[in-house]
Amino acid sequence: MFCYRDNTFYCEEVPLADIARRAGTPCYVYSAGGILSRYRAYDEGLAGLEHMVCYAVKANSSLGVLALLARAGSGFDIVSGGELHRVIQAGGDPARVVFSGVGKTSEEVDYALARGIHSFNCESEAELALIDALAARRGVRAHFSLRVNPDVDAGTHPYISTGLKEHKFGIEIGETEAIYERARGMRNLAAAGVSCHIGSQLLDTGPILEVVDKMLALAERLRSAGHAIRHRDLGGGLGIAYREGDQAPDIGGYIRRIREKLEGKGLAVMVEPGRSIVGAAGVLITRVLYRKRTANKEFIVVDAAMNDLLRPSLYQSHHEIVPLRRTGFGSVVADVVGPICESGDFLARDREIANVAPGDLMAVCTAGAYGFVLSSNYNSRPRPPEILVEGDRWRLIRARETYEDLARGESL
Numbered sequence: 272m273f274c275y276r277d278n279t280f281y282c283e284e285v286p287l288a289d290i291a292r293r294a295g296t297p298c299y300v301y302s303a304g305g306i307l308s309r310y311r312a313y314d315e316g317l318a319g320l321e322h323m324v325c326y327a328v329k330a331n332s333s334l335g336v337l338a339l340l341a342r343a344g345s346g347f348d349i350v351s352g353g354e355l356h357r358v359i360q361a362g363g364d365p366a367r368v369v370f371s372g373v374g375k376t377s378e379e380v381d382y383a384l385a386r387g388i389h390s391f392n393c394e395s396e397a398e399l400a401l402i403d404a405l406a407a408r409r410g411v412r413a414h415f416s417l418r419v420n421p422d423v424d425a426g427t428h429p430y431i432s433t434g435l436k437e438h439k440f441g442i443e444i445g446e447t448e449a450i451y452e453r454a455r456g457m458r459n460l461a462a463a464g465v466s467c468h469i470g471s472q473l474l475d476t477g478p479i480l481e482v483v484d485k486m487l488a489l490a491e492r493l494r495s496a497g498h499a500i501r502h503r504d505l506g507g508g509l510g511i512a513y514r515e516g517d518q519a520p521d522i523g524g525y526i527r528r529i530r531e532k533l534e535g536k537g538l539a540v541m542v543e544p545g546r547s548i549v550g551a552a553g554v555l556i557t558r559v560l561y562r563k564r565t566a567n568k569e570f571i572v573v574d575a576a577m578n579d580l581l582r583p584s585l586y587q588s589h590h591e592i593v594p595l596r597r598t599g600f601g602s603v604v605a606d607v608v609g610p611i612c613e614s615g616d617f618l619a620r621d622r623e624i625a626n627v628a629p630g631d632l633m634a635v636c637t638a639g640a641y642g643f644v645l646s647s648n649y650n651s652r653p654r655p656p657e658i659l660v661e662g663d664r665w666r667l668i669r670a671r672e673t674y675e676d677l678a679r680g681e682s683l
């Protein structure tokens with residue numbers, strides 16, 4: 272995917288500096304091979320079991336990335352009408368789309384019904400009533416799963432942990448059976464499954480596997496009560512290695528352990544991985560603008576900022592930053608900061624980093640997930656382009672924004 276050859280940093284067969292020279296900086300670069308190999312680790316790991324891998328669109332919703340996954344046969348997990356629109360634009364099959372999220376609007380639900388999505392993952396009784404009413408108006412039956420909150424601590428960053436009682440997500444596990452029971456009275460709804468998603472960037476799969484057991488038991492109870500539960504949706508959440516030396520769970524191993532629990536249960540399985548498919552397959556390329564020293568700090572000012580990659584500022588998350596050309600000039604300890612007028616605008620703090628000079632190019636690694644999608648135009652900065660590499664070829668899948676783009680739709 273990404274590696275050094277003769278001290279030059281490559282994405283697949285392409286030196287990243289070649290892309291930076293042609294496309295400019297900052298720019299996001301994704302490895303098609305990296306994305307597909309992770310998708311296949313899920314898909315092939317579940318081969319022989321009835322299953323659907325629903326890539327979580329919110330992790331990276333570029334049309335070029337969605338089209339790549341759609342062609343490979345992926346389903347999609349969406350959390351908005353806009354994401355459904357993107358999936359359809361990219362050639363994805365609405366019949367392989369599940370709609371998650373705690374705040375679906377009636378417009379979004381109606382759009383999803385019109386397109387015939389696979390099912391809704393519902394998070395409240397009021398939402399069930401809304402879907403039932405809108406499905407009745409269209410004369411269709413909507414399939415649903417309740418998203419169960421299993422009250423399990425995912426052990427991850429509080430902002431991306433979702434499976435505890437105090438979180439806004441899902442329905443308390445103790446209440447779900449009564450709600451499935453009441454939903455029987457809703458004529459345009461059909462119970463199809465049970466779902467959960469306990470958080471993101473899980474480095475320990477223990478909590479998810481614990482939840483699998485809880486969910487299996489729930490599905491059994493629902494089936495014996497006469498509900499036509501056909502699938503179990505385990506959500507996404509598998510973590511990736513952001514730090515050199517981090518041990519991230521292996522997708523194949525995780526799937527094998529899920530299989531052991533599910534085999535012979537007569538239930539289809541769905542998973543909704545986002546980060547673990549695209550995260551490690553992307554980098555953000557940036558150019559060094561200045562070196563600057565204050566009384567007790569060294570700064571490397573680069574042309575990428577928190578508007579391009581928000582994760583360090585939002586979650587204090589770590590991304591390795593490496594030079595595109597390795598030289599013999601040693602290293603420094605510095606903050607890597609962007610041009611934005613906020614002290615919170617940093618890509619790394621007190622980091623030992625290559626001793627780069629103005630003009631040098633660097634890669635901010637593992638930026639393929641929750642990178643571009645969280646970007647903004649803050650400080651009126653055009654958002655960067657996105658590039659997809661396939662072997663020795665690369666192409667722009669999203670152009671750099673222009674100043675005209677910045678004011679689109681505005682008037683005096």
Ligand SMILES: *Cc1c(COP(=O)(O)O)cnc(C)c1O
Pocket residue numbers: 327329330348350371372468470471472506507508509543544545546547
């Ligand atoms: C965000 C999200 C996912 C994907 O999570 P990752 O950690 O990126 O794998 C899956 N399902 C739901 C419901 C989500 O909200």
